[in-house]
Every structure is written in structure tokens, then in C-alpha cells.
Amino acid sequence: MDDITTSYLDTWNTTDAAQRGELLRQHWSSAARYTDPMAEVVGHEQINALVDGVHQQFPGFVFTPVGQPDAHHNQVRFQWGLGPDGAEPVVIGFDVLTLDADGRIEQVLGFLDKVPA
Amino acid sequence: MDDITTSYLDTWNTTDAAQRGELLRQHWSSAARYTDPMAEVVGHEQINALVDGVHQQFPGFVFTPVGQPDAHHNQVRFQWGLGPDGAEPVVIGFDVLTLDADGRIEQVLGFLDKVPA
Numbered sequence: 001m002d003d004i005t006t007s008y009l010d011t012w013n014t015t016d017a018a019q020r021g022e023l024l025r026q027h028w029s030s031a032a033r034y035t036d037p038m039a040e041v042v043g044h045e046q047i048n049a050l051v052d053g054v055h056q057q058f059p060g061f062v063f064t065p066v067g068q069p070d071a072h073h074n075q076v077r078f079q080w081g082l083g084p085d086g087a088e089p090v091v092i093g094f095d096v097l098t099l100d101a102d103g104r105i106e107q108v109l110g111f112l113d114k115v116p117a
Numbered sequence: 118m119d120d121i122t123t124s125y126l127d128t129w130n131t132t133d134a135a136q137r138g139e140l141l142r143q144h145w146s147s148a149a150r151y152t153d154p155m156a157e158v159v160g161h162e163q164i165n166a167l168v169d170g171v172h173q174q175f176p177g178f179v180f181t182p183v184g185q186p187d188a189h190h191n192q193v194r195f196q197w198g199l200g201p202d203g204a205e206p207v208v209i210g211f212d213v214l215t216l217d218a219d220g221r222i223e224q225v226l227g228f229l230d231k232v233p234a
Contacts (some may be wrong), residue, residue: 035191070228072153072228077213077226111189
């Protein structure tokens with residue numbers, strides 16, 4: 001499950017859309033659903049476009065793990081930070097992932113713990 | 118969404134199986150899935166039996182909300198406590214619910230924040 005949160009954050013940190021598409025095919029169910037307070041998307045294409053938009057909005061920012069994931073059965077909860085490389089995150093989020101039978105991400109339920117003032 | 122967390126905790130607090138079945142029919146999707154670190158069940162009958170087991174294990178204990186729910190789209194996260202009525206909870210849990218199109222609970226992803234030593 002540590003692996004899947006790493007794959008998840010790698011997907012978010014990849015700035016090249018084609019490379020990101022490859023990570024989506026490897027680690028995400030084709031019918032993956034992603035919902036956070038600002039976005040509700042389904043499938044690789046929409047998720048890819050969502051991540052692209054975040055990189056355009058926050059150029060150079062990176063996603064980093066915060067603390068340790070807490071996993072059992074096919075689900076994991078964890079926090080992540082988003083900010084300039086090497087600096088304090090300006091956004092902290094909290095996600096719960098569920099995995100399909102092949103170990104791919106099939107659902108992301110996202111929440112926000114810290115947002116810019 | 119405050120309503121649904123109330124209905125959720127009401128379901129857990131109902132000690133009579135028939136009354137609990139009624140709450141399940143009212144507020145839970147018939148295909149509702151529930152997964153916490155110790156249980157993975159599907160549907161009203163299995164959920165009803167799970168709650169029954171918890172009341173047998175912890176007679177007289179009650180579930181209470183901890184803090185405020187955080188909801189958006191069809192999902193909500195919140196903490197709850199379990200303990201003797203009026204006393205400090207001995208267990209604190211954290212759940213993420215998703216609702217179906219009719220506003221019924223269709224999925225519970227449960228985690229534990231505090232367990233007895």
C-alpha cells in the first residue's frame with residue numbers, strides 16, 4: 001500500500017501528459033473515479049487533464065507524502081503536501097484510495113486539511 | 118450530510134435488530150459496503166449482524182460524534198467515539214461515507230484513530 005501511494009503521488013508529480021498516461025495505465029483502473037472538493041472526474045483522460053491543470057496553476061510545485069499511510073483491506077488513507085520543491089507545503093490534502101482486484105487505484109476520495117489563506 | 122452522519126450513528130446506536138433493520142432500509146443502500154480494520158461486510162443483513170456483535174462485545178457503550186463532519190459532493194469524513202454513556206470514548210474511529218443517488222449510504226471506509234491499550 002506504501003507502493004500505491006508512491007505511484008499515486010508519482011502520477012501527480014509527472015508533468016509530461018504522455019508519461020502520466022503511462023502511469024495511469026499501469027496503476028489506475030480504467031474506470032477510476034476521483035473526487036475532491038474542487039473536482040469530480042472519471043477515467044484516465046479526465047484525471048490526466050485534471051493533473052495537467054494543477055501543474056499549470058502551480059508551476060514547479062511538487063506533491064510530497066506527509067506522515068505514514070494507514071492501510072488495511074483494499075483501502076488506504078494518507079496526507080500529502082503541495083508546494084515549492086524543498087519548501088513547506090502551501091496545501092495539505094487527505095485522500096482515501098480504494099484498489100480494485102488487480103491492485104490498481106479505482107477510487108480517490110479527497111479532502112483538504114490546509115489551504116492558502 | 119450532517120443528517121447522514123446522524124443517521125449513521127443512530128444505526129450503530131440502535132440495540133434492537135429489527136429497529137436497526139428499519140434504519141438500514143431507510144438510510145443505507147441495499148448493496149452498502151462496510152470495511153473497517155476488523156470487518157468487511159456487504160448488505161443490510163451483514164451490517165446488522167456486525168453492529169449486533171459490537172453491542173454484545175461492548176454492552177451499554179454508545180457511539181458519539183467527535184468534531185464536525187467535512188462533506189462535499191457525495192462524500193463525508195468524520196470521527197466518532199465509542200464508550201460508556203457520558204464518559205470519555207475508549208475507541209475513536211474515522212469513517213468516510215459515500216452516498217448513492219438517493220442519498221443513502223452506499224460505502225463506508227473505516228479507520229481507527231484510538232484503540233484501547
